[in-house]
Amino acid sequence: MAHLDSHDLPLSTVSAKAAALYRDGVDMMLSAWPGAAEALDAAIAADPDFALAHAARARLHALRAEPREAEARIAVAAAKAAANGSTRENNHIAVLRLAIAGQSREALTEALAHADRWPRDRIILGLPLGAFGLFAFSGMIDHNQAKAALCARHQAAFPEDDWWFLTYHGWSLAENGEVSRGRAMLEHAIELRRENANGVHGLAHALFEGGAGESAGALIADWLPDYDRSGVLHGHLAWHAALAALERGDAASALVLYTDRVQPSVSLGMPINIVSDAASLLWRIQAYGHGVPDCLWQDAASYARRAFPKAGHAFVDPHMAMLEAATGDSAALGQRIATLDEMCASGTLSAGAVVPAICRAAMAFANENYSACARILEPLAAEAARIGGSNAQREIVEDMLLIALMRADETKKARVLLDRRLHRRPSPRDTRWRAELAS
Template identity: 30%
Template sequence: MALKDAFGLAFSGATEAGFTPYSQAVRELQCFIGDPVGSVDHAIAENPGFVMAHVFKGYLFGLATERDATAVARACHEAALPLAATAREEAHVSALGHLAGGRWHEAARILEGIAIDAPLDAVALQVGHQIDFFTGNARMLRDRIARALPSWQNDMPGYHAMLGMQAFGLEEMGEYALAEKLGRTAVEIEPRDGWAQHAVAHVMEMQSRQRDGIAWMRADPEAWTKESFLQVHNWWHLALFHYDLGETDQVLALYDGPIYGAPSTMALNMVDASAILWRLYLGGVDVGNRWTALAANWPKVGAGNYAFNDAHAMMAFVGAGLDAPARTLLDAQREAMHGTDDNAAFTRDVGHPLTRAIKAFGEGKYTEVVRLIRPIRAIAHRFGGSHAQRDVIDLTLIEAALRAGDGALARTLTAERSMARPDSPLSALFLRRASDLSEN
């Protein structure tokens, strides 16, 4: 007879000895803390036939957006396939197979079905939410959780994570007031919930509330950094607030400290490092040799695996002045576009033209940058990330228009940005530069 958890969900092949570390792994992922891989490995060691332990491990690696990690996800899927499973668990195995095969949208659809039938399946909800993020599906970021939330009670384990995910989805849909309220409530329930912490930071970023954002992030950094594998991304959010205020020294101090002071080879961390340095690069800030160490790590991720990563790798290659890996990256993207997985479309629709535009910017071909970016702005969500992350596309386009001397386009783009972010010092700076351009 299958073991049942506190929500009444059955877990085939599990005993208490295996289920306890599995539950710990789930909690660690919900807070983005600790070592969920180590915890779920313990569960598998205790119960080799525990199908959801294999699936959960596969999800962890499948969501890493790295080639070597994807190979581990495929191995986990193979291990799970022959094991005894309920219909719900079989659906999870299928979802993992699609994720490991690069079929992100199909995995998301299967997880959606699981959560419709079992709204208390926290793993289905969180993994689906993460896939919605990686595929840029803002509506499902909100609605996947909204559908399940009525089934949750505030005394249930993991309730904070539901609120934190709902907060992020609301923010991505522009529903800022409720997003902030739910995000703050989640952090009050569980101060170590890094995703909820980051959801509130996103609200403040989109509303250009830089001082509020700095205060929010600096109020209790111990809570959201302790043993957190999301901490680099949250430090990045703090750096964004300082960047918008023009506080370059603070941005560089954060880069040299918690963002990339200890160079990471994790793609998600390198994305943040590239993204903040590129913003400084656009502003003409000399960042010294910081690009060099970052660029050296990017090839380890593997080009052409996830288009969003590729664009950020190109930023590092351009910043470091490395033409050979830049050309290798573009070749890998051309090959990826012939694939049958979802990344073929991510790359074709957005990733490849954007990556070419970043290279063109480094070569001073600003008119070419404009030509490449303008058609993809409205569909950029298709290759993943958040509004805050994809803002780098607009920043690159505005800077290219200014440097190309295209006064009409520069005025148009800066007026647009000022409407969206009226309280942003950076918006005001762009407006002044566009005005100066038109007067000369």
């Protein structure tokens, strides 16, 4: 009898034990739960010729920013599948190989085609989804809509009680403006599988989109103690709790969360999360008028330089620029901007001119040249979505513009922007700022 994955897709393995371990490992990987690596390694030990187990291990290496290990493992997977894998398994591995090799445009095209044939192949359907998925990092301005549309396209392939699909469909809807519907799906996903860090993460975003910062903070405070610090989203979920604290004006609690759970020396998360969380949270705290110890800036900048030594990542570069601007490393920031300008000119930066523009704005803001910062960001504010990430992560760019307008005495423009934000998403912080401008 053929062994199946958790969604009834055949697996080319002769070992029932390997198949069971694979199912467990994939579920843990897709829920960002600790133990996935151990389960997949055990599946490979039970059947060294099990191609998809090698492929899932490669995907996990890629998620943990271990490119050499990912490339080596996906090559093994391809060789195993060529010998004994099905058409689906060979195609699955080919798509992952493109993604791991950094061929994002080709990977997106092939992932969408694969999903049309095998929509319940969750690892491949998941590649375009999420804040750091292939849609988000495509340079598209409407990637939120694309994610919601992809989920709608394949909704019929999943049962109503599928925790994984509910997680990503709900999150995609919430990011795309259907907050109530998305929140309900995410809450149901967590009811079905509490050991689902991605579900809690998606729900935190839905609560942010609905202006329910207090509820987001309470959710994370209740759930995070049961999530081991080795969990890849532990530090990032604490970042969400810190944002909720800042929403209510409690910068001290936000800074405690940062030092205890978010900063590079304590977080075991993905480097892209560690760098962006550190830069954006410290920047917010300082921009909102609170003190940030210099050592925290320096430690974050030092880690970021090691993690991302080269410019060219549309989401990472603006955060690197914040760290370089805040620590006064004008030489590094100037070189980053020059490199990004060259990439824009050559057409090799998919997100385009908005990336170096945000970097220039960060430099102007740090130098207290608020009028210049506003002049840079105003015409490109609507383009910020091209850098990828989530709405909550990208709000730092709009915050920079708003605070620059207020400090440059551009009161009328600041009011217009605040009114638009409050209409889109109620926020205690924005309400306070609007009252200050009205007085």
